Amino acid sequence: MNSKKYTKNYFMPPKIDMSWTAKQFPDKAPVWCSVDLRDGNQALVIPMSLDEKIEFYKMLIQIGFKEIEVGFPAASETEYEFLRTLIEKDLIPDDVTVQVLTQAREHIIKRTFEALDGVKNAIVHVYNSTSVPQREQVFKKSKEDIKKIAVNGALMLKELTEQAGRDYRFEYSPESFTGTEIDYACDVCNAVLTIWKPSQQRKAIINLPSTVQMSMPHIYAAQIAYMSDHLNYRNNIILSLHPHNDRGTGVADSEMGLLAGADRIEGTLFGNGERTGNADIVTIAMNMMALGVDPRLNFSNMPEIVKLYQQVTRMRVYERQPYSGNLVFAAFSGSHQDAIAKGMKWQEEHQPEHWTVPYLLIDPKDIGRKYDGDVIRINSQSGKGGVAYIMEQKYGLDMPKKMRENFGYCVKNVSDHRHKELLPDEIYKIFQDTYVNIETPVSLIDFKLNKTADSMRKGFVHLYINKCEKKLGAYGNGRLDAVSNALQEELKINYTDLIYSEHAMEIGSTSRAMAYIGITDKDSTVYWGAGMDTDIITASVKALISAVNKLPDIKKLCNNKI
Structure with missing residues (x-):
């Protein structure tokens, strides 16, 4: 490469006016x-x-x-x-x-x-x-x-x-x-x-x-x-x-x-x-x-x-071509995704006159692009904010803040292992497989809890434990507390700091409810479970059982035929 063979071949105007700048x-x-x-x-x-x-x-x-x-x-x-x-x-x-x-x-x-x-x-x-x-x-x-x-x-x-x-x-x-x-x-x-x-x-x-x-x-x-x-x-x-x-x-x-x-x-x-x-x-x-x-x-x-x-x-529009490329709005970086997700939420809440979402020069919707598939894209570089945004926008799932972090790492590990971008449906399947209605080794058959004179809850919870049917007495200051007490006593386990969140997923008589529960074991590790059901109380119990099923001591205890 010899730069000396080149020189300027253009001509400056006889009079130069740069006022236009x-x-x-x-x-x-x-x-x-x-x-x-x-x-x-x-x-x-x-x-x-x-x-x-x-x-x-x-x-x-x-x-x-x-x-x-x-x-x-x-x-x-x-x-x-x-x-x-x-x-x-x-x-x-x-x-x-x-x-x-x-x-x-x-x-x-x-x-x-x-x-x-x-x-x-x-x-x-x-x-x-x-x-x-x-x-x-x-x-x-x-x-x-x-x-x-x-x-x-x-x-x-x-x-x-x-x-x-x-x-x-x-x-x-x-x-x-x-x-x-x-x-x-x-x-x-x-x-x-x-x-x-x-x-x-x-x-x-x-x-x-x-x-x-x-x-x-x-x-x-x-x-x-x-x-x-x-x-x-x-x-x-x-x-x-x-x-x-x-x-x-x-x-x-x-x-x-x-x-x-x-x-x-x-x-x-x-x-x-x-x-x-x-x-x-x-x-x-x-x-x-x-x-x-x-x-x-x-x-x-x-x-x-x-x-x-x-x-x-028969030409190809390059993926990074401004405005028109397939990836020009795509954010894979966790920090970018988090800022975009927060900016989108701020935009929705405040309805400002002008568009100011971080990292997005224009609103992708103005040129026919979608937020969930075109803006937030998930791979091994993505963070909890982007994953949570996809789950909320596309599937109506609003996880607790700490659970988002847990799920974000889970998704990143899967993407890293597969060496590929994960599509929304794949992410949703990971969520289902990892958290929702986990039934091994403990699964719910039925429960009934009545309010007592002292405003406590008393009744039973009917379960399969390691494929064995059991009906446990349950007592506590609420339905979830009563079931939790029964599980801890029967399974001889202890956990603390029960984190709970719930929301309806759809509107209507056949609407589903989603519940999220996090429990902390003796090693201070939080284990998360989610429950989905048409009844919010049932969804909550399923979420608790899903979280309990993820405790490392449960399978060992069940194998000992407790």
Whole structure:
């Protein structure tokens, strides 16, 4: 790796204005133009079929795009047929403008206009390369020669539109803008604008692509600021950006470019495009939303958008792709899970105006994600807070605080042993198997306890102990105390500090109750049991028996046939 072979290939503006850096974020959404069906499609290993392109196009409309670049009609018969299908099948809504791309070459422009026949609203996007490497190495032409190509292309667009009796809008891109002298790029764009003479009613688009990223984002934005200040007809121009992602800063280029004066963004869903891709419109739009700016695009059903995108493009949305990736809201870390769970509860209790949950930039529900399966994910790194959150949200189980810790370690050990993430149903099964209605070696048959004159409880508890049926007398200051006394006396065991908690799991006549009990043995270890039953008292007794069955001395005592 020899860094000395590289140098800066970009050009600073003749005059630098960085006043735009005082802005915190754009105050409104830009005009969005999806180039998925052209720039994105040409970058696919297997380009989309006609049916796939139509399906993708319809999704873009549902998301809310009002400008969609549908292809390069003169490039191939497939591209030409797609546009004709949209027109002939009346698939272009009145409020949607289709955009077509053409090089500034006569036969290509004419073929493009043939494809547009019958369309209501269109943008004809013409371009030619202007950078130093392109002029010197590819075209071997002077600055004047390159500018003449742009001017001739602009003239032809104007003439053919007038001949067609249409009001097509025009767009010009000095392709490879980032490698072009900024004052020269401005001169070429102004020469094109002199031909078009844009008005308020029919604005022209000047598109400044970062065809290859060559600088840090603030340099690109400074170039945009200069162009915004020095283009003629500025009030009648929509200044557009088309950032690529060679340096991995397509989103940053877009955001800073908007602050510097741009009005429009061309990009793709999830950043698909040649080489490292285009600006990711999903990320840019959602970044705006996270700052309180309405992006005017609807990503409320992100999972379905991702699913269709992957299906028709055969591309994969990376699991950590901002906002759209499968794991972007997932917290495996115990401390993160605990903070998120507490933040969610605080949000629910206080109903604040703004979203402030720790570790979650936006509310996952805003883009169609679920808390229990998408946010809190359980593996060997997880803690008690995350496990408890899953159990409460998905299964209605509200364990005592100390029991949560015990169960959290249990789940971590299982995940660590299996070397895998545990799904909610697997966690619930571990809970059931570990704590609920444990019946070996002691199991409940029945019990009956009546209130005495001195407000005590007296009666019997009917059990199987080591498969032997026994009916024990029971007496205590409550039902649970009476059963506990009977068990300790019969089994010759001692435990203290009985911890008890209960709650209803469901509402209705057939609702189930859940009870949790912790008992401390002679070694100061707490053993937990849980009971589930339609009757809360029965659930409590089952919870106590479940905890007793976990005491280490019980099996030994039972084997001695007590």
